[in-house]
Amino acid sequence: MEKQHWPLWEIFIRSRQGLSHRHVGSLHAADAEMAIENARDVYTRRQEGVSIWAIPATEITASSPDEKDVLFDPADDKVYRHPTFYDLPDEVKNM
Amino acid sequence: MEMDLLQRFEAYVASEKKIEPKDWMPDAYRKTLIRQISQHAHSEIVGMLPEGNWISRAPSLKRKAILMAKVQDEAGHGLYLYSACETLGVQRDDTIADLHSGKAKYSSIFNYPTLTWADIGAVGWLVDGAAIMNQVPLCKCSYGPYARAMVRVCKEESFHQRQGFQIMMTLAQGTEEQKAMAQDALNRWWWPSIMMFGPPDDNSPNSAQSMAWNIKRFSNDELRQKFIDLTVPQAELIGLTIPDADLKWNEETGHYEHGPIDWDEFNRVIAGHGPCNKERLDARNKAWDDGAWVREAAGAHAEKRAARKAAANTAAA
Numbered sequence: 001m002e003k004q005h006w007p008l009w010e011i012f013i014r015s016r017q018g019l020s021h022r023h024v025g026s027l028h029a030a031d032a033e034m035a036i037e038n039a040r041d042v043y044t045r046r047q048e049g050v051s052i053w054a055i056p057a058t059e060i061t062a063s064s065p066d067e068k069d070v071l072f073d074p075a076d077d078k079v080y081r082h083p084t085f086y087d088l089p090d091e092v093k094n095m
Numbered sequence: 096m097e098m099d100l101l102q103r104f105e106a107y108v109a110s111e112k113k114i115e116p117k118d119w120m121p122d123a124y125r126k127t128l129i130r131q132i133s134q135h136a137h138s139e140i141v142g143m144l145p146e147g148n149w150i151s152r153a154p155s156l157k158r159k160a161i162l163m164a165k166v167q168d169e170a171g172h173g174l175y176l177y178s179a180c181e182t183l184g185v186q187r188d189d190t191i192a193d194l195h196s197g198k199a200k201y202s203s204i205f206n207y208p209t210l211t212w213a214d215i216g217a218v219g220w221l222v223d224g225a226a227i228m229n230q231v232p233l234c235k236c237s238y239g240p241y242a243r244a245m246v247r248v249c250k251e252e253s254f255h256q257r258q259g260f261q262i263m264m265t266l267a268q269g270t271e272e273q274k275a276m277a278q279d280a281l282n283r284w285w286w287p288s289i290m291m292f293g294p295p296d297d298n299s300p301n302s303a304q305s306m307a308w309n310i311k312r313f314s315n316d317e318l319r320q321k322f323i324d325l326t327v328p329q330a331e332l333i334g335l336t337i338p339d340a341d342l343k344w345n346e347e348t349g350h351y352e353h354g355p356i357d358w359d360e361f362n363r364v365i366a367g368h369g370p371c372n373k374e375r376l377d378a379r380n381k382a383w384d385d386g387a388w389v390r391e392a393a394g395a396h397a398e399k400r401a402a403r404k405a406a407a408n409t410a411a412a
């Protein structure tokens with residue numbers, strides 16, 4: 001069996017106007033046009049989308065799981081960024 | 096160090112948290128998932144063959160459109176799963192080559208033939224029904240990409256089972272001949288369907304590890320029992336008889352008891368000696384070989400388009 005190893009494309013779908021594109025999965029295709037056509041058949045058979053993004057998987061830069069602590073821990077002790085941190089008198093109804 | 100990681104991993108999955116592709120995982124976990132997800136993908140793809148067999152002979156245009164939509168869904172399921180499998184570091188074409196060479200396994204059920212139109216009903220009702228029973232718990236599996244693919248698959252599966260049951264119901268309410276056809280299909284598909292849950296718990300060596308890793312949530316026998324309890328009343332409702340003389344309701348346990356399962360047959364089919372093993376593999380290989388020119392043409396077209404785009408860019412610069 002001869003092998004193809006066509007590039008991998010990550011597929012993002014906007015389910016309807018007003019929402020952002022969301023990652024749904026990936027597929028192989030020879031080029032961008034074919035990636036869009038295949039994404040239509042694979043990921044939108046039931047009106048799941050109004051717009052498709054296809055991005056070569058090799059073009060995505062991801063943060064590494066090893067850096068998770070370095071990147072995200074600093075937010076842990078900043079509870080004052082949340083509205084619930086502030087105790088206000090009951091008289092203040094909607095704020 | 097390695098031990099540390101392993102303990103942390105096991106505690107992590109035990110607490111119902113998800114593993115994502117780049118996270119550390121034990122080799123055995125990765126291998127188990129690659130095997131399970133690729134077998135699952137192959138089953139979706141090979142599963143198209145027995146049903147595809149009836150697309151051109153469906154009894155009405157409506158049934159034909161429905162069957163095509165179902166078969167197309169199965170192709171989609173195969174693709175979601177192949178892409179989930181690839182996140183574990185295997186190449187798609189290698190995975191498919193393993194199917195075509197006979198090295199990889201797929202669900203044994205697809206090595207049985209679809210002899211009459213009623214088989215399409217029985218397959219939807221029983222085979223998709225059993226698949227749903229297996230797949231719903233996988234939506235909560237510890238590996239993120241597999242769990243997400245399963246959510247999508249399960250959403251699409253429910254129409255598969257309903258359309259199959261409706262075919263059986265229609266036949267069962269038809270002429271004597273049609274009813275006999277439905278009963279015959281049930282007779283042939285019942286036992287292979289309940290074998291789809293795999294060997295009995297006392298003979299299922301890998302189950303415990305998969306349970307500990309939250310890949311598997313219920314044992315084979317538990318799922319089989321659930322399926323039987325749900326399906327028997329459905330058969331009664333449409334006036335068909337489950338082909339098991341020992342089947343009886345146990346008032347105390349609240350479950351049906353079933354007769355002995357012929358595991359020799361199961362092992363024979365897995366070992367390659369089912370009625371259609373060879374036919375299925377030949378059909379897959381033929382489809383791949385016959386499609387070679389399409390893949391070549393698509394590749395050449397993509398290259399040409401890229402070259403043209405590059406030339407236009409140079410001209411504009």
Ligand SMILES: [Fe+2]
Nearest residue numbers: 139168169172
């Ligand atoms: Fe499926």
Ligand SMILES: [Fe+2]
Nearest residue numbers: 169223252255
């Ligand atoms: Fe299905």
